């Protein structure tokens with residue numbers, strides 16, 4: 001199933017950036033949000049510095065009130081400053097290094113632009129600075145890389161932490177269970193119309209992988225491997241079914257899992 005972006009609900013348009021690869025799935029989703037009839041928009045994750053992509057976003061976005069970042073990874077943030085300067089607004093992000101202007105961003109904040117309300121939810125784990133954005137009027141949540149449109153995400157150890165990630169999934173699951181969110185608008189891949197089902201799957205997948213890592217460790221035994229060799233050996237066992245191109249990313253997740261198990 002190919003994903004090309006498009007319009008969602010009454011307030012969102014997704015422009016797909018042309019940076020598809022093994023890690024970004026179809027490419028980065030740049031989201032343009034606007035209250036119906038309002039002048040100014042909000043742009044989430046301008047994406048990579050590709051002229052044709054930024055032109056398309058600028059055209060849809062018109063007057064932009066603010067640019068928000070879900071997290072600092074370059075496929076989301078690299079063009080943020082350049083785009084914000086072009087349209088004359090600031091960039092708000094949790095990490096001060098990625099901001100333009102004085103305004104920060106964090107869990108519990110409410111961003112309001114011309115009647116559009118965005119509630120910021122702290123969702124660390126994929127990275128330490130990962131945020132999600134709830135649009136109450138749409139019952140939607142923009143999750144960046146915390147939840148993807150297909151497959152599962154990487155806990156980018158050591159910046160990303162599994163304990164924090166599991167807490168973040170629980171936080172989002174709570175919002176879905178309370179019917180505050182029904183649909184997920186991710187940072188990569190297609191929108192998900194069953195937020196609760198997707199979060200159930202993500203939580204089950206994480207605990208399954210954790211059990212697989214524990215039994216791999218038991219199988220490897222206590223001896224013979226250095227701390228450097230161990231994560232790779234675990235990847236070879238636990239991620240045997242996954243394309244080897246992804247083993248580098250899988251190793252980050254395994255390092256996160258080993259750190260989590262060591263703390264438990």
Ligand SMILES: [Zn+2]
Nearest residue numbers: 073075145187
């Ligand atoms: Zn990404």
